[in-house]
Amino acid sequence: MNHPEKTxxxxxxxxTLLTNALILLLKTKSFHDITVKELCETADINxxxxxxxxxxxxxxxxxxxxxxVTRFEEVLALxxxxxxxxxxxxxxxxxxxxxxxxxxxxxxxxxxYGDISFLMKLKAIFHDRFWNVWLHTFxxxxxxxxxxxxxxxxxxxxxxxxxxxxxxHRESPKEMAALAGSIISSGIRSLL
Amino acid sequence: MNHPEKTxxxxxxxxTLLTNALILLLKTKSFHDITVKELCETADINxxxxxxxxxxxxxxxxxxxxxxVTRFEEVLALxxxxxxxxxxxxxxxxxxxxxxxxxxxxxxxxxxYGDISFLMKLKAIFHDRFWNVWLHTFxxxxxxxxxxxxxxxxxxxxxxxxxxxxxxHRESPKEMAALAGSIISSGIRSLL
DNA sequence: AAATAAATCAACACGATGTTTAAAAATGAG
DNA sequence: CTCATTTTTAAACATCGTGTTGATTTATTT
Numbered sequence: 001m002n003h004p005e006k007t008x009x010x011x012x013x014x015x016t017l018l019t020n021a022l023i024l025l026l027k028t029k030s031f032h033d034i035t036v037k038e039l040c041e042t043a044d045i046n047x048x049x050x051x052x053x054x055x056x057x058x059x060x061x062x063x064x065x066x067x068x069v070t071r072f073e074e075v076l077a078l079x080x081x082x083x084x085x086x087x088x089x090x091x092x093x094x095x096x097x098x099x100x101x102x103x104x105x106x107x108x109x110x111x112x113y114g115d116i117s118f119l120m121k122l123k124a125i126f127h128d129r130f131w132n133v134w135l136h137t138f139x140x141x142x143x144x145x146x147x148x149x150x151x152x153x154x155x156x157x158x159x160x161x162x163x164x165x166x167x168x169h170r171e172s173p174k175e176m177a178a179l180a181g182s183i184i185s186s187g188i189r190s191l192l
Numbered sequence: 193m194n195h196p197e198k199t200x201x202x203x204x205x206x207x208t209l210l211t212n213a214l215i216l217l218l219k220t221k222s223f224h225d226i227t228v229k230e231l232c233e234t235a236d237i238n239x240x241x242x243x244x245x246x247x248x249x250x251x252x253x254x255x256x257x258x259x260x261v262t263r264f265e266e267v268l269a270l271x272x273x274x275x276x277x278x279x280x281x282x283x284x285x286x287x288x289x290x291x292x293x294x295x296x297x298x299x300x301x302x303x304x305y306g307d308i309s310f311l312m313k314l315k316a317i318f319h320d321r322f323w324n325v326w327l328h329t330f331x332x333x334x335x336x337x338x339x340x341x342x343x344x345x346x347x348x349x350x351x352x353x354x355x356x357x358x359x360x361h362r363e364s365p366k367e368m369a370a371l372a373g374s375i376i377s378s379g380i381r382s383l384l
Numbered sequence: 385a386a387a388t389a390a391a392t393c394a395a396c397a398c399g400a401t402g403t404t405t406a407a408a409a410a411t412g413a414g
Numbered sequence: 415c416t417c418a419t420t421t422t423t424a425a426a427c428a429t430c431g432t433g434t435t436g437a438t439t440t441a442t443t444t
Contacts, residue, residue, distance in 0.1 A: 010390055010441060030309070032224025037431060046392050051433065116308045117222070123351075144363070145371060148352055152375055155351020156344035159315075163343040171336070179337060183344055186378060202410065202421050229400060238423050243402065 015053060017043040019064065019105070026108035031061050031115060065109065065118050068102060073125060081133040085188065089181045096173035096180075099161060107165040110158065119158060126154050153187050207245060209235040211256065211297075218300035223253050223307060257301065257310050260294060265317060273325035281373045288365035288372075291353060299357040302350065311350060318346050345379050 021043035025034045036057055040047045054060040075098045079091040099106050109118045131150060138146050160180055164171065171179070213235035217226045228249055232239040246252040267290050271283040291298050301310045323342060330338050352372055356363065363371070 008389070008442065014391080030224060032222060035431060036433090047432095048393075048434085049391055052390075056433080112309055112312050114308050116306050116311070117304055119308070120304050148355060148371055149375060151355040152348035152352050155354070156348035158351075159347020160340055160344050162347070163340060179340055183341060183379070186381070187375070189378070200411065200420070206422080227400060228402090239401095240403085240424080241422055244421075248402080 011053075014045055014049060017045055018050065018053070018060065021045075022060065022064075023104050023108050026111075026113050028113070030113040031057065061115065064105060065115070065121065068105065068109070069121055069125065071098065071102075072122070076125070076129055081130050084130055084184075085134065085137060088184060089177050092177035092180050093173055096161075096164075096176045099165070100169055100173055103165060103169055106161075110162045111166055122158065123151075123154050149187065153184055156183070156187075203245075206237055206241060209237055210242065210245070210252065213237075214252065214256075215296050215300050218303075218305050220305070222305040223249065253307065256297065257307070257313065260297065260301070261313055261317065263290065263294075264314070268317070268321055273322050276322055276376075277326065277329060280376060281369050284369035284372050285365055288353075288356075288368045291357070292361055292365055295357060295361060298353075302354045303358055314350065315343075315346055341379065345376055348375070348379075 018039065021039050022031070022034070025031075025039060025042060034057060036047060036050055039057065040050050050060075054063065072095075075094050076091070078094060083091055109115055127150075131147075134146070134150060135143070157180060160176075160183070164176055210231065213231055214223070214226070217223075217231060217234060226249060228239060228242055231249065232242050242252075246255065264287075267286050268283070270286060275283055301307055319342075323339075326342060327335070327338070349372060352368075352375070356368055
């Protein structure tokens, strides 16, 4: 999960305990309402130790989000933008595998007590990577319609993921990729 | 906006000032990070006065959300659930008019510094009102696919609204209703 | 086994909270 | 307009979480 094998074992231990405690607390309250005090009590970590690792709880949340976002971008980098338009299933499969691996944290960030700005970051990454490519696919005239449809699809996908996670991710990543792919395709078809 | 004409003018004044200050602050930070102190300073209201109206800032946010949600449900109540499946444009038009009327607050709640739990509430209302009705439209066998598609569409619609608001709601409610309607229809068609 | 690095503990000043009092100001009913 | 009522203000208060510090103990790496 964290920096794999280089760091001191104690550092990994502390960060893992804190992360798990955060995920636990995020099941019941927004991270904005979680105090460092209760986080450390939950993790059974000295409060002073927390500040050796993070500036504050927002810094911690930010670092966790960056970790996820970075790996998210790495997955995207394995596929060309054009792929999403033509044959999105491979990319989607990789994404759902990735999400399932970090399911706990992803669910925490996307769920009821999640972070709306994390959600925005994901959307922004998608936008940066795909929108400009897509744009050329369609004629100039009706651009705003495409922009709306595009945002509809991206939000829809995130809702799809959130539904999947919050209902216990029973379907396999393969099933979800197929499902998402068919929904997206029908959305794109409707544009043509 | 608030309880229309019954209450003391001073009460209306105070609540309006506080609400406007909150909307203003929500343009730059999450409401979880807004202190009562700065809210009152922004509104130029004595801090003690705040506590005469609200328990804390969460209570205030909750009351504002309830106001919106209530009016939202009133709009939905004007239309039958079946309508959304057959001819959604009237309902959608009313919704977009309603959203535009409360654009500032809606944008604040749905935007970058918004409240993810408000978003969930909206989804839940939609779900309660439409899902059970929709369910009978489709065959029993492939229920989870419909559930996912349904959630995709609802999330997509909220993303649509958010895009509309954050880009200055240039399109008219009528245009947006037509756009949303056509996207939803194509989504439903793909299920059949 | 020794050197290094991390975690603990206790104490600190600071700022926001939510409450309480008494005084001042605004409201609206008659 | 007057007056009783209601709301807002102002100041003071204890309380709690914050973020930092310094000294000590514990765990790790080599």
